[in-house]
Amino acid sequence: MTLKLTVNGKRHELSVPPQTPLLNVLRNDLALNGPKYGCGLGECGACSVLIGGMIARTCVLPVSAAVDHDITTLDGLAQNGQLDPVQQAFIEAQAAQCGYCLNGMIMAIRALLNHNEQPSTQQIRAALEHNLCRCGTHVEILQAAQRAVV
Ligand code: FES
Missing domain, CATH: 1.10.150.120 ([2Fe-2S]-binding domain)
Incomplete structure (x- = not known):
């Protein structure tokens, strides 16, 4: 199944199982290493990203739930060479x-x-x-x- 994600302003088409945690897709498929694997249970916050400007814990979020939303990782906070x-x-x-x-x-x-x-x-x-x-x-x-x- 092909899923379309928008991450840090870039569109991506990925062939991944829809239940794959978003964290795995960000780190393993898109090489975005800002979000970290901590507890894997949604309890520590290390894996957080912004989805539509709101905080989301990606270790417990299926990638399919992030389709059609703007995802921002730590890697995408800096703009035009300026840190957030x-x-x-x-x-x-x-x-x-x-x-x-x-x-x-x-x-x-x-x-x-x-x-x-x-x-x-x-x-x-x-x-x-x-x-x-x-x-x-x-x-x-x-x-x-x-x-x-x-
Ligand atoms: Fe701990 Fe996701 S890794 S909340």
């Missing part, structure tokens, strides 16, 4: 330790800012509530998220 302000804020705040969770953190904050340009600290915390960081750099991650709010 959220990416820039995470660099400036030195929010990474191992960095594995940062895809999910950055995408969660980007999704929040897409719908609320001036979120409160409480709203930022809520947006990150279900994203796990095993290194414990939550303080720096929250500082980065605050920095991303203009």
Whole structure:
């Protein structure tokens, strides 16, 4: 079965089983390695992307559910050689330790800012509530998220 996906503004036609997790298609078929495999259960956020500007966990989302939607991965946030302000804020705040969770953190904050340009600290915390960081750099991650709010 051929599925058509729009990822980071590019159209792709792929022959994959429709129940394949979107994460597998992004990483294995399209070589987009921004989204990470963490838990595989929809619980850690490492695999997050934006679908229609909203956060989505791709390890538990069949690729067929993403057809006809605009998918944006971490790889597609930067435009015209400029990092997304959220990416820039995470660099400036030195929010990474191992960095594995940062895809999910950055995408969660980007999704929040897409719908609320001036979120409160409480709203930022809520947006990150279900994203796990095993290194414990939550303080720096929250500082980065605050920095991303203009
Ligand atoms: Fe998808 Fe953990 S890998 S939520």
